[in-house]
Amino acid sequence: MDATLNRHPRIGQATTVAAGPPGARRLVSFLTPGDGPVDLEDVRSYLTAHLPLHEVPAQFFVVDELPLTANGKVDRSALAGWASGPVAVPSVSDEPPGKGLEEAVARQWEVVLGRPVSRRSDNFFELEGNSLLASLLVKALNESFRVQLSLRQLYSAPTVAALAALLAEESDTRGGRGEDLEHV
Incomplete structure (x- = not known):
């Protein structure tokens, strides 16, 4: 995945590590800016298009430089x-x-993540959502809102605001009215 990240034009250098306690490890990527500012949603979308979903890191950190060993x-x-x-x-x-x-x-996220969600710009994966929790969330949303979202759609719309807009759009395409979409 680092090779794919390093091909992104806005990334200078990328390194991914597994972090967290045993049994709850997640992939975390550290990025240095390349050509212009790094847009993390763009990076996540880029990776989603080029990698299997389980290889897309759960979290990203933009740093000025990566730490080096004595070597x-x-x-x-x-x-x-x-x-x-x-x-x-x-x-x-x-x-x-x-x-x-x-x-x-946001309420559905709180149930799945087990923590409060307080901003419309909160990103599911930055709140330590992972592929397993993403699968649970998609299932819960599909059941609650009677839609057919895919895991890939969650990866492409990882914020509260973006996912709500996607749900409204999904409802519109099924003949409903997105603004009238009700939680079952």
């Missing part, structure tokens, strides 16, 4: 320690989820 190699153990700390990737917006669909999506 000049990337210090993966230091990165694993960084990944175990608090999430350092800020969300763009601090707005709470909107009423209606965004609020219902």
